[in-house]
Amino acid sequence: MLKVTLPDGKVREYSRRVRPADVAADIGPRLAKAVLAAEVDGQLIGANQPLPADGEITLRLITDKDPQALDLLRHSCAHIMARAVMRLFDGVQLAFGPTVGDGFYYDFQMEHKLSEEDFAKIEAEMARIVKEDEPFERVEMDRNEAVEFCRDLNQLLKVEHLEETLAGERRVSFYRQGEFVDLCRGPHLPSAGAVGAFKLMSVAGAYWKGDASRQQLQRLYGTAFFQKKQLDEHLKRLEEAKRRDHRLLGKQLELFMIDPEVGSGLVFWLPKGAVVRRELELFLYDELLRRGYQPVYTPVIGNVHLYETSGHYPYYKDTQFPPIEMDDGDRYLLRPMNCPHHVKIYQSKPRSYRELPLRLAEFGQVHRFEQSGELNGMVRVRGFTQDDAHIFCAEEQVADEFRGCLEMTQFVLKTLGLNDYRVRLGFRDPAQDKYVGDAATWQRAEEALENVCRGMDLPELHIERGEAAFYGPKADFIVADCIGRQWQLGTVQLDYNLPGPDRFDMEYIGADNAPHRPVMIHRAPFGSFERFVGMLIEHYAGAFPLWLAPEQVRVMVVSQKAEDYGRRVERRLAEAGLRAGGDYRAEKIGAKIRDAQLELIPYMFVIGGREADEENVAVRDRIEGDLGTMSLEAAVERLKKEIREKTVRSKD
RNA sequence: GCUAGCGUAGCUCAAUCGGCAGAGCAGUUGAUUUGUAAUCAACAGGUUGUGGGUUCAAGUCCCUCCGCUAGCUCCA
Numbered sequence: 215m216l217k218v219t220l221p222d223g224k225v226r227e228y229s230r231r232v233r234p235a236d237v238a239a240d241i242g243p244r245l246a247k248a249v250l251a252a253e254v255d256g257q258l259i260g261a262n263q264p265l266p267a268d269g270e271i272t273l274r275l276i277t278d279k280d281p282q283a284l285d286l287l288r289h290s291c292a293h294i295m296a297r298a299v300m301r302l303f304d305g306v307q308l309a310f311g312p313t314v315g316d317g318f319y320y321d322f323q324m325e326h327k328l329s330e331e332d333f334a335k336i337e338a339e340m341a342r343i344v345k346e347d348e349p350f351e352r353v354e355m356d357r358n359e360a361v362e363f364c365r366d367l368n369q370l371l372k373v374e375h376l377e378e379t380l381a382g383e384r385r386v387s388f389y390r391q392g393e394f395v396d397l398c399r400g401p402h403l404p405s406a407g408a409v410g411a412f413k414l415m416s417v418a419g420a421y422w423k424g425d426a427s428r429q430q431l432q433r434l435y436g437t438a439f440f441q442k443k444q445l446d447e448h449l450k451r452l453e454e455a456k457r458r459d460h461r462l463l464g465k466q467l468e469l470f471m472i473d474p475e476v477g478s479g480l481v482f483w484l485p486k487g488a489v490v491r492r493e494l495e496l497f498l499y500d501e502l503l504r505r506g507y508q509p510v511y512t513p514v515i516g517n518v519h520l521y522e523t524s525g526h527y528p529y530y531k532d533t534q535f536p537p538i539e540m541d542d543g544d545r546y547l548l549r550p551m552n553c554p555h556h557v558k559i560y561q562s563k564p565r566s567y568r569e570l571p572l573r574l575a576e577f578g579q580v581h582r583f584e585q586s587g588e589l590n591g592m593v594r595v596r597g598f599t600q601d602d603a604h605i606f607c608a609e610e611q612v613a614d615e616f617r618g619c620l621e622m623t624q625f626v627l628k629t630l631g632l633n634d635y636r637v638r639l640g641f642r643d644p645a646q647d648k649y650v651g652d653a654a655t656w657q658r659a660e661e662a663l664e665n666v667c668r669g670m671d672l673p674e675l676h677i678e679r680g681e682a683a684f685y686g687p688k689a690d691f692i693v694a695d696c697i698g699r700q701w702q703l704g705t706v707q708l709d710y711n712l713p714g715p716d717r718f719d720m721e722y723i724g725a726d727n728a729p730h731r732p733v734m735i736h737r738a739p740f741g742s743f744e745r746f747v748g749m750l751i752e753h754y755a756g757a758f759p760l761w762l763a764p765e766q767v768r769v770m771v772v773s774q775k776a777e778d779y780g781r782r783v784e785r786r787l788a789e790a791g792l793r794a795g796g797d798y799r800a801e802k803i804g805a806k807i808r809d810a811q812l813e814l815i816p817y818m819f820v821i822g823g824r825e826a827d828e829e830n831v832a833v834r835d836r837i838e839g840d841l842g843t844m845s846l847e848a849a850v851e852r853l854k855k856e857i858r859e860k861t862v863r864s865k866d
Numbered sequence: 867g868c869u870a871g872c873g874u875a876g877c878u879c880a881a882u883c884g885g886c887a888g889a890g891c892a893g894u895u896g897a898u899u900u901g902u903a904a905u906c907a908a909c910a911g912g913u914u915g916u917g918g919g920u921u922c923a924a925g926u927c928c929c930u931c932c933g934c935u936a937g938c939u940c941c942a
Contacts, residue, residue: 319937329870418937419869426939430869433937461935465877474915474933530942532867551942585867585940586933594941683942707942736942773899800899808903822901832902840902 217270228265235261235404238275248277250408251286251401258282260352260401278408278440288318290350290403291340291412291438296320297394298339299434302332308396309371309422309431316448317437321420323371328432333414336434340412346392347407352400353388360386364397371422372397411445412438454697460751461591467756467814469747469764470592479589479596481744486764489793490750491743493762495577497860498601498626498739505622507575507603512555514579518545520554524712525650529684535583535596552578553736556604557718560732565722570732571607571615577743578602592748593701599743605735606720612708612733616666616689619706623691623739624672627704630750631759631862634694636674639667640681649684651711659708660687683736685711691739695753696864703741703749709734757814757836757864761857763793768815769831770797770806772822779826783819783846790850792857811836817853837865 216228218237226237234252238245238261249261253274265271276283292311295318300306303326311320322328355363357376364372376397380386389398391406403409413436420433439445456462464470469487472480483491502509518537521527527534530550537545549555556574565572579599588594607615620637627635641660642649649656667675667689682688688707694700713720713732721729740746750758760766767787771780777798787794795815797806803820810818818834824843825831831849833841844852 327870416936417870420938421868424939426868430938432869435937478933524942526942533940533942553942580942582941587867587869587938588940590935685942702941770902772901775899800897800905802898802900802905803902804900805904806902811903818902820902824901834902 215268216266218265219270219272221272221274231264231267233262233264234259234273234275237265237273241275245275245277249275250278250283250403251276253282258286258401260350261404262349263352263401284439285313286401286403287409287440288313288438290406291409291436292318292320293350293389293391293394293396293398293402294340294343294406294409294412295336295414295434295436296322296396297343297391298336299324299328300394301339302335307371308369311396317415317435319420319433319435321422321431321433323422323429323431328417328434330417337412337414343391344406344409344412347405348392349405350400350402351390352402353390353395354385355388357381357383357386360388360397363388367395369397408440409438410440411442412436413445413449451697455699455752458697458752458755459591460593460748463751463756464592464748467764469751472591477596478586479584479594481592481595481597487747489764490747490758490762494740494743494747495601497629498577501622501626502575502603505573505618506571507573510556510559510574510576512552512559512576512578514549514581515546516549516555518547520558521547521550523717524554524557525684525717526550526554529648530582533582533584535581548581549578550582551580552576552600552602553604553712553734554718557712557720557734560606560720561718565606565732567608567722567724567730570722571605571611573603573605575603592744592751595744598745600738601740601743601746602736602738605737606713606722606732607735608722608724608730609733612662612735613666615735616663616706616708617670619735619737620667620670620672620689623704623706623737626739627691627693629860631864632693632695632753636676636692637667637672638681638690638692639664639675639677640683640688640690641677641679642682642687643680646680649682650716651685651714655710655714656687659710663687663689663708683707683709685709685717688736693749695749699752701745701749703746704739705737705741707736709736754864757816759860759862760816760853761860763814763816765795765813765815766792766853766857767794767817767819768797768806768810768813769794769819769821770803770810772803772820774798774800776821776823776826780821783821783831786846787850790854792850792853807834819849837863 218226226240235246235249238249251261252259253276254265254271296308296311299322303324305325307323309321309323312318357380361373361376364376386397387400388395389400389402415435415437418433419430421430422428437448439448467486468484469490470484471482473482518527527547534550535548537547539545559574560572577599579597581597584594584596605615642656686707686709688705690702691704692700693703710733712718713734720732722732724730769780769784771777780796780798784794784796807818814836816836820832820834829846830843831846832843833849835841
């Protein structure tokens with residue numbers, strides 16, 4: 215006798231052996247048709263997998279309304295795609311085919327080089343499979359038997375997987391659909407027909423088991439939905455992301471450039487982009503001073519020896535510009551981070567406990583030789599400027615200091631209208647050996663960090679093992695922009711190791727007149743100006759809030775007769791500290807407005823004979839349109855207020 | 867770095883089977899003097915990313931290098 219408890223609390227009892235599909239059929243014919251899978255005591259199984267013969271279970275039937283259903287659909291669609299590829303090409307070896315973020319992929323090893331030209335053919339074959347609507351049939355067998363089975367199918371990657379990763383399993387499952395069989399944990403849709411809409415997205419290389427030393431496979435990406443309409447919406451979102459691409463907007467709006475002759479990944483801030491950056495720098499600077507930081511400036515290169523001491527050089531040798539070798543044998547490294555220089559300032563004289571916490575801040579330019587394939591506009595570059603600071607404090611000050619750093623980051627994000635973020639605690643993965651320092655120190659640091667964070671009401675705080683820096687645990691802010699894409703930006707890192715005896719061997723004299731070791735905190739609310747501004751361009755779709763806008767107001771004259779008054783208005787705006795431009799071309803006013811709108815200039819002051827007579831301006835807002843006529847002084851005040859308050863406004 | 871794709875005017879793109887490199891926007895000049903998202907006209911703009919090869923003939927086909935894009939690996 216099986217007792218099944220449904221989510222509404224109702225209980226059903228069965229003396230015969232049933233499947234979730236049977237339970238659904240009991241409840242009603244509509245549900246019987248709609249059921250795709252089930253959650254049994256929290257575990258996902260297929261609709262046609264048998265339930266236990268007796269005992270008590272809770273059962274939740276899954277239909278296309280459930281969030282998990284989409285993953286199920288996409289996983290099945292990955293099988294459908296693999297089946298189509300195997301029908302079309304010879305000698306296909308299957309690797310893995312999971313779901314990811316907004317779709318799925320399948321990795322293949324095969325002779326034929328897949329390209330986008332093959333997509334139509336593959337999609338047509340997939341459509342045929344979906345139409346045939348054959349069931350996904352689960353087949354279980356012993357692992358040993360499975361090895362032979364895969365060998366017979368000539369699926370050697372699967373054989374390897376069974377013999378290595380799955381060596382500990384006794385039984386494994388396959389899913390069969392017509393002539394197609396694939397080693398797979400499942401579950402799957404009852405049959406292929408539920409796949410309403412799908413599309414192949416791209417083809418790329420991927421390493422077998424994610425290991426760059428192993429062979430490279432061909433990865434085919436696709437996405438799928440229950441309905442065509444949902445697929446169309448998804449494609450529209452991708453278009454929207456493309457429209458916001460900071461590389462295109464950066465070029466269009468003349469914010470930054472990269473010149474291949476100068477070097478890949480080296481950013482030029484053009485005058486308009488430089489305004490955005492400078493405003494952000496001033497904003498941070500103010501905030502740093504308010505919070506007791508002391509700005510410093512340090513060299514952008516340093517003796518390699520320094521980075522050997524810090525441990526950075528050996529750890530990151532491959533991703534640094536190689537050292538500059540001098541005739542006398544000295545070797546200098548383009549600095550890949552700022553901390554060693556700040557440590558040197560700390561060590562430039564004996565320190566007393568009275569000086570702590572010592573907070574040294576620098577917008578420090580650093581260089582890292584990222585692999586060419588990693589470079590991406592402003593968000594992944596080889597030279598960038600961190601909004602960096604290092605806090606040297608006594609152990610008992612760590613909690614307060616760390617909290618202060620997190621609060622500053624929260625304040626900065628809030629000011630910019632970035633309200634959707636989560637905090638990830640990156641801890642050490644004890645199984646890896648890429649860390650410096652002993653286990654006890656790490657434990658102490660991780661506990662201190664976690665305690666601070668738990669006491670702070672940080673959104674979606676979660677721990678990830680293996681995400682720590684090599685010298686200590688950290689808290690990263692992962693920010694979602696207005697269309698939901700996630701960016702890892704600000705970071706606060708706790709460091710008991712660099713000050714330690716094996717590294718810089720730092721100390722201060724305590725109240726007890728004995729030497730003590732300080733603790734270091736590394737922190738950067740933006741991360742880097744390049745990456746942060748790249749993200750901001752996409753977040754705002756190039757339309758910056760007034761306080762950041764390169765050109766805040768454009769004065770435009772209805773006819774050239776009003777030019778004199780227009781230029782007076784422009785001068786008055788400049789006097790008031792506003793960034794104003796003027797348009798005195800022999801164009802119609804409509805054309806000037808259009809150009810200013812396309813340049814995303816927040817305000818337009820339209821000026822003709824009527825305004826000139828009364829010292830007025832007709833104000834047009836980029837978002838709201840015509841705001842009517844007001845006195846020049848009232849308009850100036852209105853803009854100054856918006857700047858002072860750093861108001862973030864958007865069209866949507 | 868690896869796999870695949872792409873590279874034509876400042877920008878967006880065209881050029882059939884290998885057969886005279888072209889358009890719109892931007893720019894310059896001239897006309898027009900305009901009231902809330904494009905006034906009209908003329909002019910100018912190119913070693914088709916680089917170097918080589920095949921061919922009577924290469925933007926187009928082949929090879930090399932450079933760069934870009936997507937993904938993989940990496941990210942102090």
